[in-house]
Amino acid sequence: MSDKPTENVVPVTEAPKDAPAAEGEKGPSKGALKKAAKEKEKAEKAAKRKAEEEAQKKAADANDISKEDYGELPMLGSQPYVPPTEKVPRVNLAEVAEEYKDTSKMDEAGGPQIVFRGIVENARAQGAKLTFITFRQGLDTIQAVVAESETLSRQMVKFAGKIPAESVVLVHGLVKKPKELVKSTTIQHLELHVKKLFVVAKADSQLPMQVTDAERPIPGDGEEEKTEDDGRPIVTLNTRLNNRVIDLRGKHNTAIFTIKDGVIALFQEFLRSKKFVGVNSPRLLGAPSEGGASVFEVKYFNTKAFLAQSPQLYKQMLIASRFERVMEVGPIFRAENSNTARHLTEFTGLDMEMAFEEDYHEVVGLLEELMLYIFNGLRTRYGRETDLVRSIYQVEEFKLPEAGKVPRLPFSEGVQMLRDDGVEIGDFDDLSTPDEKRLGALVLKKYGTDFYVLDKYPLAIRPFYTMPSAETQAAYDPKNPNAGTSNSYDFFMRGQEIMSGAQRIHDAAFLEKRMRECVTPVDPKSEGLRDYVNAFRYGCPPHAGGGIGLERIVMLWLGLPNVRLASLFPRDPSRLSP
Known part of the structure; x- marks a missing residue:
C-alpha cells in the first residue's frame, strides 16, 4: 500500500498570522495593541540598560586595581590543594593586641602587616569610598577600615560593605594606631587597615536570630x-x-563554656595531685540500680537496658577492687519530669570516691579543699570570662570563705536558723528549694560566704547505701529503722545544692539489712544489685565520696538564671533537639 495521499484528501493549512479575523471574531483592541507596544519598548530599554551596565561593570572590572585582592574563595576542599610558594603565618588577634600594646612608636604611614581568619561581626558602608568592619576572633574584636586609595579600588570597598554578618573571612591588613580609642571593640588601642579581603564561608543575609x-x-x-x-x-x-x-556564637557563651571546661580541668588537676585515678564506668545497665523510679529504659538488642542515674555503685565497687581513690567526669541521666530552672534530664557529673582512715570528715575536708581550689582557679585563670558573663546578668561576686574556714553546719543547726527566721520545718524534714535559698541568704549574712556545707542529714531522706551515724546506730529501733541522722552531707553555692555525698556502707551484711528496711526498700539479691552487694563480701575499706553537678557549679558561679544556659545542647522533659 502506497503512503501517497489519495486525490480526495485535502491538506489542512494554518491561516496566515496576519490574516483578517474571521467573520464574527474580534481582533486585539487598539488599547491592547498600544499596551503591548509599550511593554515591548520597556523591555527593550531594560535590556539595553542591562547590557550597558554589564559593559560598564566589565570595563570597571578590567580596570579594577584590587581585583586580585578580594572576592569569594572557592569552597575549601573543592579544588586540589597547592601549597603557596610564600606562606604568611596566620596570627591571633589577642597576641597582636599584646605585642603592640605600646603604640607610642607606631608609624602612622606604615604599620606591621598581619594575616588572620576571623568573623565579620558587622560591616558598615560609609558612602562609596569607605567601609568599617568589626572582625571577631574568640572573645576579641577589632575595628577595620577599608578605604579607597591609589592601591585599593572602590569596587573592593563596595564588596566589603556587603559581606553578611557572621561570614568567615581571610584578612590581610596593616596594624595602625587609631586617632582615638575604639570603644566599640575589645581591642581599643589598635585598628586594622585592610589590604586584602576574601570570604571563606559566606553566611545567609537573613539569620533566624541575631x-x-x-x-x-x-x-x-x-x-x-x-x-x-x-x-x-x-x-x-x-x-x-x-x-x-x-x-552559642555570643561572646558570653564562649566565656560560659570556657569556664565549664575550666571547672573540669581544675577538678581533675586537684584530685590528681591527691593521687586519684580517673575512671570510666558504664552508662548502660542491665537493671535499675538505685530504686528504678527515675531511669530511662532503652532497647538493647533483644532485651532492655537502663541509662545510669550515676556511677555511684561502680565507684564503690572500684574501692572494693583496691582502687582507693577514683574520680570520673561523665553524663548522668535522670528521668525526672522536672521543668525547673535548675534541673536537666542529662547533665555532667563530677564524681569522686575515696577510702579514708578513721572518720568520714577526712573526705569532707578534702572536698572542701577541692571546691575552694576550683573557685580560686576560676578567679585567677578565668577572670575575664567571669566578668563578661556577670556583666550581662548583673550578679554580685561570689563570696568565698578563707581556707580551712568553710562553714560546716549540722543539719539541725540549719533547721534552727530557718526556724529563727520564721520558717516552719520539722527536725527531719528535707529542705525545699525555697528553704535552701533562704538558708543560703542566712549563712551569707552570718558567715559572709556563698559556699557552705550541711552535715549529718536525716537518715530517712538519704539513699540505702548511706551509713547511719554512730548515734543513730546506738539508738536503733527496729520499729522505726530510718529514724535519726546519717554520715552524709551536701555542699551549697548561693543557697543551692551542688553536691550530695556521704560515707557509704562497706559491710555486706549491714548493707543488705539497710537495703531491706530503708524508706524505699530494694532487694539486695536483685539482678541490678547482687554484684554490687557481693563486692563488699571480699573485704572493703571504709569510704565516702560525692557527686557534683557541673552545670550547677557554672550556673551558680556566674549567676545564670537557668541551668540550661550552662549546657551546650540541653535535655529536659520537653527538649530532645537540637
Missing part, C-alpha cells in the same frame, strides 16, 4: 513578649535553644 540578641539577658518569668528600651524584642530562652548554633 547574635547581638543572644548577648542580652534572657527574659524572666512572664516576660515572653517584653521589649528593650530601644524597641528590640527580647529573644526568649526557647528561641535561643531552637537556634543554638547561632546562640
Whole structure:
C-alpha cells in the first residue's frame, strides 16, 4: 500500500498570522495593541540598560586595581590543594593586641602587616569610598577600615560593605594606631587597615536570630513578649535553644563554656595531685540500680537496658577492687519530669570516691579543699570570662570563705536558723528549694560566704547505701529503722545544692539489712544489685565520696538564671533537639 495521499484528501493549512479575523471574531483592541507596544519598548530599554551596565561593570572590572585582592574563595576542599610558594603565618588577634600594646612608636604611614581568619561581626558602608568592619576572633574584636586609595579600588570597598554578618573571612591588613580609642571593640588601642579581603564561608543575609540578641539577658518569668528600651524584642530562652548554633556564637557563651571546661580541668588537676585515678564506668545497665523510679529504659538488642542515674555503685565497687581513690567526669541521666530552672534530664557529673582512715570528715575536708581550689582557679585563670558573663546578668561576686574556714553546719543547726527566721520545718524534714535559698541568704549574712556545707542529714531522706551515724546506730529501733541522722552531707553555692555525698556502707551484711528496711526498700539479691552487694563480701575499706553537678557549679558561679544556659545542647522533659 502506497503512503501517497489519495486525490480526495485535502491538506489542512494554518491561516496566515496576519490574516483578517474571521467573520464574527474580534481582533486585539487598539488599547491592547498600544499596551503591548509599550511593554515591548520597556523591555527593550531594560535590556539595553542591562547590557550597558554589564559593559560598564566589565570595563570597571578590567580596570579594577584590587581585583586580585578580594572576592569569594572557592569552597575549601573543592579544588586540589597547592601549597603557596610564600606562606604568611596566620596570627591571633589577642597576641597582636599584646605585642603592640605600646603604640607610642607606631608609624602612622606604615604599620606591621598581619594575616588572620576571623568573623565579620558587622560591616558598615560609609558612602562609596569607605567601609568599617568589626572582625571577631574568640572573645576579641577589632575595628577595620577599608578605604579607597591609589592601591585599593572602590569596587573592593563596595564588596566589603556587603559581606553578611557572621561570614568567615581571610584578612590581610596593616596594624595602625587609631586617632582615638575604639570603644566599640575589645581591642581599643589598635585598628586594622585592610589590604586584602576574601570570604571563606559566606553566611545567609537573613539569620533566624541575631547574635547581638543572644548577648542580652534572657527574659524572666512572664516576660515572653517584653521589649528593650530601644524597641528590640527580647529573644526568649526557647528561641535561643531552637537556634543554638547561632546562640552559642555570643561572646558570653564562649566565656560560659570556657569556664565549664575550666571547672573540669581544675577538678581533675586537684584530685590528681591527691593521687586519684580517673575512671570510666558504664552508662548502660542491665537493671535499675538505685530504686528504678527515675531511669530511662532503652532497647538493647533483644532485651532492655537502663541509662545510669550515676556511677555511684561502680565507684564503690572500684574501692572494693583496691582502687582507693577514683574520680570520673561523665553524663548522668535522670528521668525526672522536672521543668525547673535548675534541673536537666542529662547533665555532667563530677564524681569522686575515696577510702579514708578513721572518720568520714577526712573526705569532707578534702572536698572542701577541692571546691575552694576550683573557685580560686576560676578567679585567677578565668577572670575575664567571669566578668563578661556577670556583666550581662548583673550578679554580685561570689563570696568565698578563707581556707580551712568553710562553714560546716549540722543539719539541725540549719533547721534552727530557718526556724529563727520564721520558717516552719520539722527536725527531719528535707529542705525545699525555697528553704535552701533562704538558708543560703542566712549563712551569707552570718558567715559572709556563698559556699557552705550541711552535715549529718536525716537518715530517712538519704539513699540505702548511706551509713547511719554512730548515734543513730546506738539508738536503733527496729520499729522505726530510718529514724535519726546519717554520715552524709551536701555542699551549697548561693543557697543551692551542688553536691550530695556521704560515707557509704562497706559491710555486706549491714548493707543488705539497710537495703531491706530503708524508706524505699530494694532487694539486695536483685539482678541490678547482687554484684554490687557481693563486692563488699571480699573485704572493703571504709569510704565516702560525692557527686557534683557541673552545670550547677557554672550556673551558680556566674549567676545564670537557668541551668540550661550552662549546657551546650540541653535535655529536659520537653527538649530532645537540637
